[in-house]
Amino acid sequence: MNIENTKAQMRKGVLEYCILSILNGEDKYASEILESLKDAKLLVVEGTIYPLLTRLKNAGLLAYRWEESSSGPPRKYYALTETGKLFLKELDTTWNALKNAVQLVTK
């Protein structure tokens, strides 16, 4: 078993949850989302996020609007939809349960 592979799988598993959490209460555009994820060392390369964003959008969890930018072309701002908010709430519960379980087991 490849350790890098396992790490990547772990990260990828929680990535969707983290993206939704980042957008909770604040609309952001792709680069800002990337910034937060990279700060948290959740993302190694940026390419991973674009298919994810599109998938979340297609699933109706996210919506986006175009906004003019002072520097450069217009930006795509992502926001949680109502479905997205409910989805996130449920993931919150699951994550907390999971976190406790993992802590309990690895203690």
Next chain:
Amino acid sequence: MNKTLTINLANSIFNIDENAYQALQRYLEAVKKYLTGTQGNEEILADVEARISELFSEKLTTEKQVIILQDVEQIIQVMGQPEDYSIDEDIFDETPKSNTKTSTRVKKLYRDGDQKLMGGVCSGIGHYLSIDPLWIRLLFIVFLFGGGFSVITYIILWAIVPEASTTAQKLDMQGEAANLSNIEKKIKEGFDSVADTVKNADYKGVENAVKDGGNSFVKALGDFIGVIFSTIGKIISTVFNLFGKFIGLLLILIGSATLLGLFFGLFTVGILDLSNLSGVQFFPLVNASELPIWLLSILLFLAIGIPFYGLLYIGLTVITKNLKKMGNITKVSLFSIWFVSVGCLIFYGIKQANSFSVRGNQIEQISLIDGNSTGIQVPDTLYLKAKSSEHFEYLNHNYFDGITMSYDTNGNEVLYSKRVSVNIKNTVDNSVSIKTYKSANGYSYEEAKNRASALLYNVEQIGKTIYFDDYFTSAPHQKMRNQKIEMSLIIPNGTVVKIDPSMSEMMGWENKNDQDMYRKDLHNETWRMGNNGVLECMTCNSSMD
């Protein structure tokens, strides 16, 4: 000095070096190819371009107006390889993604639903081998006449090989073939990069005057050698790949041919119960248990067929790589079925052997002429003749260990055998008698003895002639269990015996004679029973001694 292009990336204008542009274009192409088939791929690609455009803007300052190759390389590192763009289905895929930087697709075997006549197997193979499916179809048809081999192969491939449904799978199916022109292309790519390095070396050489010129040349040479080695490596791996495929093909051939042979050999005979075929008709006679022939056929098919199915499967995995994986449940149940059938066969075999384990016999004695009690003169010359059944002789028989299944005059099944032998022995009494030893095998002595006594046999005396039947019969339910009849004709010393030629096959091994003559030749001479039980030749030429 480098040539610069102007590009429009996500509605922003950039000046970019030609080689940087090529690198960027290759990267975007690779990502695009990788995302083919993913939902919303164009949107993703637009987002990626927008991000790259943003990153480009960050790289540019008033002093630096042009995007160079290094910038593009850095951005590719930030964005990740094309494989990193996959997030959906393969998250928990155990097999690590290969980190090749090139975007060449590995060709996979799929069924082509767009060009199909039946299941799209032939056109799929055609894509895989980069030849017109017509040839594959022709091959299948040719094999069709060569014993129907292709039918099974086709059905198995139809069942196992998935159909290309998504665009990505269709591209995989057509892929890039490992043919000569591609190898050539790879080599050419290698040379191009060498040429680039040489160019760069020249450029640096001017900058750093004489100092580094030599080193740059050495570096270029090193790169060149590296390219040659990697090319050779690629060719070798291609050859090995082909060799592996050949082995795989061989396994498929062996596996499917055996399965086909078993199928026709056992299933047709067993299921259709073609028991009037010669060979098969012995089965119920030999069979010890109540196991019906179709069940035995299925057991044999499973016990032999499953391992060969395994071979076939291994061959297919070597050839196709993207085979539907055999689930653990399937594996375990196949193994259990195999194990059980082998177990049943062993049990059956033991039972079969057991039914021959004990030999039993039945001895009957008939007095033909008793000179002591009846006062009738025992004739000084006896004639021995064999009597065969006109009815049974007329029928054709395939003997199995000397016994066969036949039909009596009423058309009922009957066991029929010619395992009858006659030995001539002496007695001091003035009487002629016959001892009949009937014997057979069975589970127990009792069973064997009963089977032996059930043998029907006739011997008859008319005047001076004794007629021996050259056959015996028994009921078919008695089965073939090594039944045999041996007779002793017991005659007083001094009796003369004339053996008819019809007896030659029946004469036993225990007929002692003073000429050491072979038992089948005894009928050529006239014999007299000596006092020591040895037949003395009366007509032999004494000069022979």
